[in-house]
Amino acid sequence: MIEILNYIGGTLQKSLSGDFLPNIEPATGKIFAQLPRSNEKDVALAIEFAQKATEQWKNLGADGRAKILLKIADLIDQNAEILAQAESRDNGKPLWLAKQMDIPRASQNMRFYATASLHWSNESYQQVGNLNYTLREPLGVVGCISPWNLPLYLFTWKIAPALASGNCVIAKPSELTPYTAFLFSQICIEAGLPAGVLNILHGYGNEVGEAIVTHPKIKAISFTGGTRTGARIASLVAPQFKKLSLELGGKNPTIIFASADYEKALQTAVRAAFLNQGEICLCGSRIFVEKPIYEQFKQDFIRETQKLKVGNPKEETTFVGALVSEAHLQKVLSYIELAKQEGGTILTGGKRIFLQGENAGGFFVEPTVIEGLSYDCRTNQEEIFGPVVTLTPFETEAEVLTYANSVQYGLACSIWTQNLSQAHRIAHKIESGIVWINCWLLRDLRTPFGGVKNSGVGREGGFEALNFFTEEKNICLKIE
Ligand SMILES: NC(=O)C1=CN([C@@H]2O[C@H](COP(=O)(O)OP(=O)(O)OC[C@H]3O[C@@H](n4cnc5c(N)ncnc54)[C@H](O)[C@@H]3O)[C@@H](O)[C@H]2O)C=CC1
Numbered sequence: 311m312i313e314i315l316n317y318i319g320g321t322l323q324k325s326l327s328g329d330f331l332p333n334i335e336p337a338t339g340k341i342f343a344q345l346p347r348s349n350e351k352d353v354a355l356a357i358e359f360a361q362k363a364t365e366q367w368k369n370l371g372a373d374g375r376a377k378i379l380l381k382i383a384d385l386i387d388q389n390a391e392i393l394a395q396a397e398s399r400d401n402g403k404p405l406w407l408a409k410q411m412d413i414p415r416a417s418q419n420m421r422f423y424a425t426a427s428l429h430w431s432n433e434s435y436q437q438v439g440n441l442n443y444t445l446r447e448p449l450g451v452v453g454c455i456s457p458w459n460l461p462l463y464l465f466t467w468k469i470a471p472a473l474a475s476g477n478c479v480i481a482k483p484s485e486l487t488p489y490t491a492f493l494f495s496q497i498c499i500e501a502g503l504p505a506g507v508l509n510i511l512h513g514y515g516n517e518v519g520e521a522i523v524t525h526p527k528i529k530a531i532s533f534t535g536g537t538r539t540g541a542r543i544a545s546l547v548a549p550q551f552k553k554l555s556l557e558l559g560g561k562n563p564t565i566i567f568a569s570a571d572y573e574k575a576l577q578t579a580v581r582a583a584f585l586n587q588g589e590i591c592l593c594g595s596r597i598f599v600e601k602p603i604y605e606q607f608k609q610d611f612i613r614e615t616q617k618l619k620v621g622n623p624k625e626e627t628t629f630v631g632a633l634v635s636e637a638h639l640q641k642v643l644s645y646i647e648l649a650k651q652e653g654g655t656i657l658t659g660g661k662r663i664f665l666q667g668e669n670a671g672g673f674f675v676e677p678t679v680i681e682g683l684s685y686d687c688r689t690n691q692e693e694i695f696g697p698v699v700t701l702t703p704f705e706t707e708a709e710v711l712t713y714a715n716s717v718q719y720g721l722a723c724s725i726w727t728q729n730l731s732q733a734h735r736i737a738h739k740i741e742s743g744i745v746w747i748n749c750w751l752l753r754d755l756r757t758p759f760g761g762v763k764n765s766g767v768g769r770e771g772g773f774e775a776l777n778f779f780t781e782e783k784n785i786c787l788k789i790e
């Protein structure tokens with residue numbers, strides 16, 4: 311049994327209570343590790359260490375911090391194979407995907423923010439007779455709470471800017487996928503990160519998570535996860551006036567016009583629907599296709615979906631691995647049932663898959679394509695966060711905009727057309743923080759990343775995240 315430990319004050323340790331939680335491997339349904347069930351006492355201890363480390367970390371300056379963060383990035387690369395195996399085992403995602411996407415992005419996040427902080431600068435405003443200039447100070451101790459779908463990828467996406475801008479961090483990965491964050495804490499020790507600068511606490515969201523969020527010494531919270539949890543956190547921190555960044559759910563439209571490069575649109579729409587088992591907040595789960603190509607697209611989309619192998623995450627040929635947990639599997643299956651009750655037709659998929667051998671107890675679901683639903687039914691409005699998509703035909707730009715903008719979410723959108731004016735028209739009118747034209751999940755880490763409506767508050771990425779983790783002071787000087 312693998313024993314996952316907290317990382318507090320530079321050392322690896324059990325929870326102070328000694329309580330632990332089981333960690334289940336989604337592809338087998340079996341317990342393979344245990345993690346600390348931390349609570350407010352562990353948070354208090356971590357904050358004590360973090361506070362002691364703040365001056366040392368701040369005084370290292372951007373250069374000194376960057377050296378250590380770059381060492382961490384190098385160590386992620388050197389341990390990429392072990393980290394990818396751990397990520398795939400913990401989350402259920404295909405091993406090839408963890409190798410190609412999750413782990414390289416984790417080191418890229420660390421490297422990006424280590425170097426971004428060297429290029430980040432203050433502002434000055436000159437007028438006749440006076441000069442204003444700004445200073446940015448780290449907040450002190452901040453909290454970072456990350457989800458289970460892209461565990462190390464999103465964990466590092468938060469902690470990297472927090473650390474690079476000079477803060478000490480109390481971080482909590484999801485209790486469903488704690489393994490790579492634990493391996494990451496070992497990497498931090500090896501890289502020589504000063505004790506207390508980063509503290510990683512494991513356990514339940516409503517226990518250790520809430521203790522982090524509500525602790526008065528924590529000056530900002532950066533959270534990625536479900537919209538309901540985001541609302542709970544917002545309600546807890548508002549009376550304390552903490553800075554808050556929320557990256558929440560999505561119900562993203564993929565909009566395909568008849569003029570699109572058909573083959574590229576088809577292949578990317580399939581990938582956007584089912585990559586990572588559909589467990590990415592950016593996945594395109596509502597696919598709108600212009601009427602003249604709808605029937606052809608539907609047949610081709612079904613054919614391409616049926617080619618996707620659902621199976622053991624260790625196999626190179628697996629495209630869809632296991633869902634993260636039994637509870638999440640049941641949630642996804644319940645939405646497929648709801649879609650049928652709402653009058654939808656299952657074009658392909660729709661069922662749980664029971665594999666043989668070591669994967670007999672795993673949480674596998676067929677990639678599922680549904681049509682015949684109204685745009686405003688629950689299946690088309692609520693986030694499923696699994697390998698389930700709907701197909702809907704449309705006739706006009708106005709109609710597809712009504713469909714696309716009808717949801718409470720507004721995170722990402724993917725538009726497919728060869729008509730440049732049309733692409734821009736739709737991009738400007740869509741209620742979405744991120745718009746991809748003729749592509750999907752093409753990332754430049756310098757760009758603002760986040761959603762509108764119930765998809766979140768604030769932006770990550772680029773200098774936005776460094777700004778979030780600092781407080782700005784304006785200094786006005788009268789020049790005689
Ligand atoms: N990136 C995204 O957009 C994600 C969306 N989701 C959506 O949310 C649904 C629920 O998934 P969950 O596993 O429950 O995700 P969640 O949003 O509850 O969990 C995300 C993180 O928040 C922590 N957390 C939970 N409650 C908390 C609280 N009260 N205070 C502080 N931290 C807390 C969790 O321990 C975890 O580390 C999913 O079915 C999916 O629809 C889930 C994960 C990621």
Ligand SMILES: O=C(O)/C=C/C=C(\O)C(=O)O
Pocket residue numbers: 457459460464467534535557589590591592753759
């Ligand atoms: O930053 C990215 O490239 C992707 C981020 C994805 C999420 O925030 C998510 O799936 O929750």
